[in-house]
């Protein structure tokens with residue numbers, strides 16, 4: 001069973017990934033030292049660290065989700081496999097020329113990256129202090145990169161031409177200010 005790693009499981013739990021009710025064959029991890037975790041599989045006797053769910057204390061431990069566990073929390077995202085990129089979790093975002101995608105040889109890790117992307121804490125607009133939303137913008141390739149030094153997109157030429165690239169950015173829903 002492919003689950004996320006111990007480190008990713010902890011990051012997910014800390015970021016608010018739902019910790020489910022215990023059920024058969026789930027994997028959970030317990031921290032024993034700064035770098036050591038112990039893996040538990042619920043009620044699966046073949047596993048080295050198997051334990052039974054009725055004696056398991058879930059306080060201070062982290063659920064180790066599989067790709068399907070994570071995708072249940074990511075409606076609209078898809079999972080695919082390619083020889084080159086291995087597992088890809090992607091979303092056909094409206095208005096974007098290409099899907100937003102994350103790849104990894106472990107599908108659970110690819111899904112975790114997508115979950116972190118989706119649940120990223122929005123920064124505040126520096127002009128009006130409103131929480132930003134993920135948006136898209138066109139970046140003119142001919143403009144070069146120098147005017148993007150501070151990530152500010154003001155003054156950028158936004159045209160639908162063959163020389164423009166769609167890029168992901170933050171956009172303020174209040175005043176329209178956008179930045180990378």
Ligand SMILES: [Zn+2]
Pocket residue numbers: 125126127128129130172173174175176177
């Ligand atoms: Zn604003």
